[in-house]
Amino acid sequence: MASQGSTHICIRLARREAGTAATACAVLAGLGLGNLPEALDGARAALAVPGGPSGGFDLRGGAARARAAVAELRAMGIAGCRAGVGPQRVLAVLAADLAEPEAVLALTRADVPGTLWPQPVERLWGVGPAAAAMLRGEGAATVGDLVAQGPGWLRARLGARSHAIWSAALGRDHTPATERGRRGA
DSSP: OOOTTOEEEEEEOSSOOTTHHHHHHHHHHTTOOSSOOEEEETTEEEEEEOOOTTOSOOHHHHHHHHHHHHHHHHHTTOTTOEEEEESSHHHHHHHHHHSOTTOEEEOOGGGIIIIITTSBGGGSTTOOHHHHHHHHHTTOOBHHHHHHHOHHHHHHHHGGGHHHHHHHHTTOOOOOHHHHTTSOO
16 A cells, blocks of 8 residues: 555546546556556556655645646547546545536545535445445435534445445545555445
8 A cells, every 4th residue: 555645546437438448547657656556446547656755735736647647648649638636546536527628627535525525325335235235224325414414324324345345435535555456446
């Protein structure tokens, strides 16, 4: 797992097409930032950029690199890409999902209540259609509703996977890197 001082970049492709996530990974790798990018699913690729000499999250540098990746993909004929930047992967992925096509959006932990909590619960990784329907039926239609209910309420409904979903709802990502590629989108 990348250190706390990392900047995460996620590229969201407009469509799931064979090879495009691999192409997005190649573009991210071509930025020469040290770490290898990872295809999260058929429509997303992500990269953790280690903190610079001063350490910590680099919003401007991450956004500039993300813009360069989106421009390169567009030049390759892969239109409609969007990118997200954040201090943790969960925030970069959410930002990429919320960004307008051809744009870059950055989210920090301070943005979580105003940006993530109004979103529907299925916006969280690990909450598929069946879990979303169950949570909505129990009174948690938005991420904010889920947070208001508390971690015990969520655990009683979703069991062991509730920890990762709860962390994501708070804008935290503690999932080991080896498990990230297997999570649903």
